[in-house]
Amino acid sequence: MKYLLRKIVLYVFIAWAAITLNFLIPRLMPGDPVSILIENMEGRIDASARAALMEAYGLTDAPLYVQYWDYLTGLAQGDLGLSISYHPVPVADIAFGAMPWTLGLVGVTTIISFILGTGFGVLFAWWRGRKTDYVLPALTFLNAVPYFWMALILVLIFAINLDWFPYANAYGLGLFPGWNMEFVRSVLYHAILPALTIVIGSFAGWVLSMRNMTVTVLGEDYVSMAEAKGLRKSTILFTYGARNAILPSITGFALSLGAVVSGSMLTEVIFNYPGVGYTLFRAVQAQDFPLMQGLFLVTSLAVILANLIADIVYIFLDPRTRAEG
Template identity: 75%
Template sequence: MKYLLRKVMLYVFIAWAALTMNFLIPRLMPGDPVALLVERLSGRIDPAAMDAIAESYGLTDAPLHVQYWDYLTSLAAGDLGLSIGFFPVPVSEIVLGALPWTIGLVGITTVISFLIGTGLGVVLAWRRGSRTDHLLPALTFLNAVPYFWMALILVLILSVNLGWFPVSHAYEPGLVPGWDWEFISSVLYHGILPAITIILASFAGWVLSMRNMTVTVLGEDYVTMAEAKGLPKRMVLVNYAARNAILPSVTGFALSLGAVVGGSMLTEVIFNYPGVGYTLFEAVQNQDFPLMQGLFLIISLAVIAANLVADVVYVFLDPRTRQEG
């Protein structure tokens, strides 16, 4: 379809722009990572090795277009450079170590909160004017509560006061990561409280937005016509109202999935959870520019990919986009 082809070409251009900006920003910033690394390793590094270190970071005296080509070649090979804070560990290794934790926690909870929120939003819209409207003030309050505040309150009540859940970490200290039940059960146990935090802090927004859109759609003429024809209420609600009301939420959900890679930084920091958000926090603290650069690139590409997926889903949900093609 022409519509999808245009979208793919657009996102390819945006991805190229993100890659290029990721290449230019560290070269336009004052200072360089090599000087910072040498300062930290003062007395433990041969000054003659500085040129080799600079080359490993892609900072050479070569023309800019040559550096850019080397940068793209390295990216194609999965090389994101070396970390300063964890020198000489490759950035790609650190990112790959943090991604599963964030995707496992934030990814799953984002999907759960979206499903609960949109489903409950449709029900509340259908039953508008009933006692279920009393839930709206509580949902509005939850939607206004910041993630970090929700996390701190739950930690204080459920961990510090009641002792039901651990305060921090992704698993019990001292355990060796593996596929044995002891480690898996520890990961699940430590992930319950962060998961509850994210779901409670995010699902209310989906409920309110889906309810409002569904109420608007229920007032459309085609829904009234479907009801006048005597179609079953469930069919009217799902096929006519919810299917059209969910379209704006698809974009929001795609952006949320893209943001999953970035993690809920403050939540991960509060729980000392070793995901992408916590790793980015550590990179900022350590002035680890290569690691920040690699994480920002991964997050940018994830958001771009999520938007592309949303446009593909739009093709199947909204027939008007197929007519444009």
């Protein structure tokens, strides 16, 4: 389809631009990773070791286009450089080590929140004018509460005062990661409060946006025509109403999925959860520019991929996009 082909070409160009900026920005900034690393070592390093570090971090006197080609070649092989704060661990190992934690926590909770929020939003739109409208002010309040406030409130109530759940780390101290029931139970137990923070913090926004869009769609002429034909209420609500009202939410959901890779940073920081967001926070604290650069690139590519998936979903939901092809 022409529509999908145009989108793919557009996102390939955006991905190239993100990769190119990721290459240029560190080279335009003052200083370099080796100087920071040597400073952390209190300057105890000889000239040959410094030259080896410069080569390891790709800092050479070669022309910029040669460096750019070497950067693209390394990137194609999954080489994102070496970390400063975790030297000499590769950035790719750190990033992909943190990603499963973020995908497992933030990814799953974002999907759950979207499904519940859009579902209740459709129902609240259908039941508009009834007692369910009294819930809307509470949802508006929840939508206005920042993630970190929600996290702090849940920690204060359930972790400190009631002592029901742990408030830090992704699993119990003394446990080693592995596919065994003790470790899995510990991971699920430690994920309860962070998961509740994300679900409660984003659920209300999905409900309100989906309700407003569905109410607007249900007032359209083609919905009135469907009612005049005597179609079943469920058919009118889901086939004519929800299917068209959900289109703007799909875009928002794609952006949310893309942001999953960077994680809900404040939530991960508060709970010391070892995801991408917390790793990025630690990298900023340590001035670990290669790690920040790698995490920003992974996040950018994730957002691009999520938007491409959303455009593919659009093809199945909106006949107008198929007509363009």
